[in-house]
Amino acid sequence: MTNLDWKEELKTICPPERLLFEEPMSRHTSFRIGGPAECYAVPKSTDELGGIIRVARERNVPFTVIGNGSNLLVSDEGVRGIVIRMEEGTYEEIGKCDGRVLYRADAGVLFSSFAKAMVRLGFEELAYATGIPGSVGGAVVMNAGAYGGEVKDTLKYAVVLTKDGSIAERTAEELALSYRHSNISENEEIVISAVFALKKGSAEQAAALQADYTARRKDKQPLEYPSAGSTFKRPEGYFAGKLIEDCGLRGFQIGGAQVSEKHCGFVINKADATAEDVMQLIGYVQRTVSERFGVVLEPEVRFLGF
Numbered sequence: 354m355t356n357l358d359w360k361e362e363l364k365t366i367c368p369p370e371r372l373l374f375e376e377p378m379s380r381h382t383s384f385r386i387g388g389p390a391e392c393y394a395v396p397k398s399t400d401e402l403g404g405i406i407r408v409a410r411e412r413n414v415p416f417t418v419i420g421n422g423s424n425l426l427v428s429d430e431g432v433r434g435i436v437i438r439m440e441e442g443t444y445e446e447i448g449k450c451d452g453r454v455l456y457r458a459d460a461g462v463l464f465s466s467f468a469k470a471m472v473r474l475g476f477e478e479l480a481y482a483t484g485i486p487g488s489v490g491g492a493v494v495m496n497a498g499a500y501g502g503e504v505k506d507t508l509k510y511a512v513v514l515t516k517d518g519s520i521a522e523r524t525a526e527e528l529a530l531s532y533r534h535s536n537i538s539e540n541e542e543i544v545i546s547a548v549f550a551l552k553k554g555s556a557e558q559a560a561a562l563q564a565d566y567t568a569r570r571k572d573k574q575p576l577e578y579p580s581a582g583s584t585f586k587r588p589e590g591y592f593a594g595k596l597i598e599d600c601g602l603r604g605f606q607i608g609g610a611q612v613s614e615k616h617c618g619f620v621i622n623k624a625d626a627t628a629e630d631v632m633q634l635i636g637y638v639q640r641t642v643s644e645r646f647g648v649v650l651e652p653e654v655r656f657l658g659f
Contacts, residue, residue, distance in 0.1 A: 366404035371395040378427040387427025390436040420491025429628045433643030445616040453550040460490030460544045475550040477559035481648040484570045490544035496530040505530035509550040513542040575613040580620035585650040594618030607634040
């Protein structure tokens with residue numbers, strides 16, 4: 354079988370309805386931006402995931418695993434090879450350990466949906482996550498966080514597909530979780546599921562905390578426009594949004610991309626922005642902040658196809 358046959362081989366692993374060819378990535382990112390993926394695959398099981406990756410490696414086809422597309426900017430030209438998005442899946446209680454309740458969630462589950470369900474049960478430790486739009490797998494890879502909470506605070510371990518195709522458990526310590534970082538991508542591993550250890554509390558208190566975070570998010574973040582969330586990581590000793598605002602860039606626009614007038618830490622898709630518009634704006638913001646304050650802003654957004 355030649356390298357030209359990889360698309361046909363994928364059809365023997367994953368049903369055709371979950372293999373989309375030349376699929377616009379604008380349909381699968383919160384930025385609502387992005388050209389076509391040569392193949393967009395949605396495996397339903399670990400076997401399907403492993404099979405797709407085996408084909409990709411054997412045929413030298415590039416592949417990328419994404420979460421919910423909420424932290425992603427895809428090139429206007431699209432993406433060669435295979436973009437893999439795990440099906441949403443489920444979550445369940447699996448036991449107790451050291452006075453905490455263990456919940457396992459599949460990688461494709463929306464982190465916000467999982468967090469909301471846990472809050473309703475009285476686990477207020479995940480109240481911070483009810484507004485985070487990514488998947489559980491993406492949240493683990495990025496050590497997602499907000500309002501002082503992070504994945505690493507409650508993650509017991511993640512189940513991963515390793516580079517050699519085996520299944521392994523990685524504790525939070527082994528994942529080297531730090532601010533918006535883990536070693537998962539560096540080790541070429543893929544999150545299949547994650548287990549969280551949660552302390553049961555008051556459902557009323559958890560709901561009140563969630564309501565407070567939700568109100569603060571709606572008040573301060575430009576949720577009415579497509580974006581990839583916070584565009585830049587928080588530089589040590591500073592706040593990215595404040596630095597950008599102090600450079601006079603509130604509302605600054607290139608093409609359809611704009612520095613949000615509501616929160617300068619967000620670059621938004623104000624009016625049919627292209628990926629090139631967003632890239633140019635991010636670069637302009639970085640150069641301006643560096644020249645004015647000597648601070649290098651590192652993007653929190655993941656770039657695909659550039």
